[in-house]
Amino acid sequence: MAKTLEDKQYLLRFNCDQKSHLEVLDHQVCATQCPDKDCTIFCPAEVYKWEGDRMFVGYEGCHECGSCRIGCPHQNIKWEYPKGGHGIVFRLA
Amino acid sequence: MSEKFDVIVVGAGPAGTSCAYTAAQKGLKVLLIERGEYPGSKNVMGGILYRKQLEEIIPEFWHEAPIERPVVEQRFWFLDKESMVTTSYKGLEWAKEPYNNFTVLRAKFDKWFAEKAVEQGALLINETVVTECIVEDGKVVGVRTDRPDGDVYADVVVLADGVNSLLAKQLGFHKEWKPNEVALTVMEVLKLPSKTINERFNVQNNQGVSVEMFGDATHGLLGTGFIYTNKDSINVGVGTTLSSMIKKKLKPYDLLEHVKNHPMIQPYVEGGETLEYLAHLIPEGGYNTVPKLVGDGVIVTGDAAQFVNAIHREGSNMAMSSGKIAAETIAKAKETGDFSERSLDSYRTEIYDSFIGKDLKKYKDAAHTFEENPQYFQEYVPLMNQAMNTFFTVDGTPKWDKQKKIIAKMTAGRGKIGLAKDMYKAWKAVK
Numbered sequence: 001m002a003k004t005l006e007d008k009q010y011l012l013r014f015n016c017d018q019k020s021h022l023e024v025l026d027h028q029v030c031a032t033q034c035p036d037k038d039c040t041i042f043c044p045a046e047v048y049k050w051e052g053d054r055m056f057v058g059y060e061g062c063h064e065c066g067s068c069r070i071g072c073p074h075q076n077i078k079w080e081y082p083k084g085g086h087g088i089v090f091r092l093a
Numbered sequence: 094m095s096e097k098f099d100v101i102v103v104g105a106g107p108a109g110t111s112c113a114y115t116a117a118q119k120g121l122k123v124l125l126i127e128r129g130e131y132p133g134s135k136n137v138m139g140g141i142l143y144r145k146q147l148e149e150i151i152p153e154f155w156h157e158a159p160i161e162r163p164v165v166e167q168r169f170w171f172l173d174k175e176s177m178v179t180t181s182y183k184g185l186e187w188a189k190e191p192y193n194n195f196t197v198l199r200a201k202f203d204k205w206f207a208e209k210a211v212e213q214g215a216l217l218i219n220e221t222v223v224t225e226c227i228v229e230d231g232k233v234v235g236v237r238t239d240r241p242d243g244d245v246y247a248d249v250v251v252l253a254d255g256v257n258s259l260l261a262k263q264l265g266f267h268k269e270w271k272p273n274e275v276a277l278t279v280m281e282v283l284k285l286p287s288k289t290i291n292e293r294f295n296v297q298n299n300q301g302v303s304v305e306m307f308g309d310a311t312h313g314l315l316g317t318g319f320i321y322t323n324k325d326s327i328n329v330g331v332g333t334t335l336s337s338m339i340k341k342k343l344k345p346y347d348l349l350e351h352v353k354n355h356p357m358i359q360p361y362v363e364g365g366e367t368l369e370y371l372a373h374l375i376p377e378g379g380y381n382t383v384p385k386l387v388g389d390g391v392i393v394t395g396d397a398a399q400f401v402n403a404i405h406r407e408g409s410n411m412a413m414s415s416g417k418i419a420a421e422t423i424a425k426a427k428e429t430g431d432f433s434e435r436s437l438d439s440y441r442t443e444i445y446d447s448f449i450g451k452d453l454k455k456y457k458d459a460a461h462t463f464e465e466n467p468q469y470f471q472e473y474v475p476l477m478n479q480a481m482n483t484f485f486t487v488d489g490t491p492k493w494d495k496q497k498k499i500i501a502k503m504t505a506g507r508g509k510i511g512l513a514k515d516m517y518k519a520w521k522a523v524k
Contacts, residue, residue, distance in 0.1 A: 044346060093199050
């Protein structure tokens with residue numbers, strides 16, 4: 001049974017695009033105005049990781065749920081759908 | 094792709110496919126656009142599909158649709174840390190045709206359903222994102238896709254693009270959802286032999302169980318955990334409002350592990366092999382957040398329209414009905430050739446006159462009440478458990494004394510009036 005997020009994500013199929021469908025609009029906002037960095041916590045795929053001075057966006061593992069767009073307290077995430085046929089491919093549920 | 098259609102449907106989920114199926118059946122020229130590799134590849138649901146609304150579109154669909162098990166028992170677990178109070182209903186009339194609801198795996202189901210729409214004559218195009226609606230003189234006349242030369246035109250565009258309806262937002266039909274208007278839900282599909290499922294859930298082959306879990310499943314937050322039994326797998330998941338998740342700094346996958354390892358739940362999931370992990374948002378803003386539903390040449394359906402009854406975990410059925418009503422409205426408009434907002438407005442009135450509008454209205458204050466009053470899940474669920482424990486533990490204490498002790502606990506810090514007020518408030522929110 002998958003325990004860690006890595007275990008869970010490993011089971012998924014992604015057809016990754018070269019280009020990210022997620023974009024942090026202003027990295028300064030993350031650095032200076034967002035002490036809590038909620039997106040690094042509530043994102044169900046841990047797409048967002050704070051690397052000390054900059055937000056890393058691992059869009060390749062994104063479930064396209066939309067939580068980051070709605071949950072970012074600074075509306076600082078530009079969220080689009082990946083190009084047609086790209087992104088996550090659910091096989092079961 | 095420069096030809097013109099009667100209807101373009103954006104999104105091949107329950108709403109979009111129902112619309113495409115019904116419109117094609119009525120002889121309309123339909124284009125159904127899906128962004129995923131195949132219909133269902135982007136769609137997630139806990140797993141309960143209601144019979145009634147799909148039956149109105151495809152009679153006796155259960156003979157051919159890829160359903161998992163008809164649900165014969167609905168269980169409700171009120172969890173404390175190491176105990177639970179339960180209630181349930183099991184009825185064998187649900188094990189027989191025409192059934193009440195089924196568990197389904199959406200990637201399989203949606204694919205099948207879209208194929209049925211294609212059989213009716215709809216044209217399905219996968220792997221295509223609609224990037225915007227083409228608007229001319231204030232009227233939606235088509236869609237722009239991410240394909241080369243990807244503009245397509247139609248009399249009416251139906252938005253069935255799900256909870257993240259960027260298109261309805263672009264048209265100004267609603268503002269961005271707030272974190273308390275969506276529920277973030279994660280789940281795993283766990284493979285288990287059907288024999289094990291039958292034994293653990295006390296059912297036979299072709300009989301399924303749904304379990305909804307409150308209280309400690311979400312650490313007392315507004316939300317639920319669930320287990321639904323498939324043929325040879327189970328779906329176990331948990332969700333809370335995104336706002337609760339943010340406020341409590343919860344990682345959704347940690348919450349899922351908490352559920353899977355809860356001593357009341359663990360025996361049911363033990364030994365399951367994880368096949369897939371899925372995350373999705375559920376629109377749970379309810380009646381007050383339903384966007385503008387109709388414009389010139391455009392109709393909004395399903396999750397994009399916030400058609401979800403979170404209290405009864407109904408959504409895909411509302412999506413299907415809304416898609417069907419949209420198709421019927423367009424077919425009627427086609428007779429006069431008038432696709433203006435005024436002409437299509439009967440969609441809106443029909444929705445509000447149907448079970449969709451009425452049920453959303455009934456529960457319009459429920460989410461707000463439970464979010465603003467966390468005592469229901471955080472305090473009353475543990476109190477229920479403690480009350481049962483006190484009453485049923487035989488320790489020589491007279492039952493009258495036990496009763497007094499229970500009432501003292503229930504009213505501690507709030508008094509009898511406070512307790513009565515809380516009960517009234519909860520009743521009022523769902524009455």
